[in-house]
Amino acid sequence: KNQVEQSPQSLIILEGKNCTLQCNYTVSPFSNLRWYKQDTGRGPVSLTIMTFSENTKSNGRYTATLDADTKQSSLHITASQLSDSASYICVVSARGSTLGRLYFGRGTQLTVWP
């Protein structure tokens, strides 16, 4: 069964600290993995997208890693800011899947305190 599991479910950190969010998936055959940031009541915004051959991709203070062998990904946030408070969703698509068929994790709710 194609699934995406994220941990932790929620996380509280102090402003300026770093954190790492985890994503494990069983989607097969794998096509790509995306991390989205979703502010409360808003649509998800894409942070990174990685294909099978990529193992690291950065977008400013966000760095995503992918280990396609162990089917794990992480999102590392450095020097956190109050505006980083949001839900971070891991989304995986399968190669050759029906158009639009994405597998969503439940997200990690990150709260950054001053």
Next chain:
Amino acid sequence: DTEVTQTPKHLVMGMTNKKSLKCEQHMGHRAMYWYKQKAKKPPELMFVYSYEKLSINESVPSRFSPECPNSSLLNLHLHALQPEDSALYLCASSHPVTDTQYFGPGTRLTVL
């Protein structure tokens, strides 16, 4: 222009009302999507349009009726909704090559 726009931002309607949600993109994407998202849950796919034709309907009740008038516009017509239909409705579009979906800001729907 890398933006998907949705109107209205908020909508409150009664169970006997008829209303429509609108979505627009000008990125040349040929696939457009409607999702429903309840609080603290991931988005659930409702409909997919590919080249203006409905390609996926995830067994959505007929009180939700999608329409794609042209390649830039996507509507969701609502009629006789139930209170449990209250949710954030997200529209998305995707690039034909990269398949990355770009989401709109959503419409917060409340059914009384």
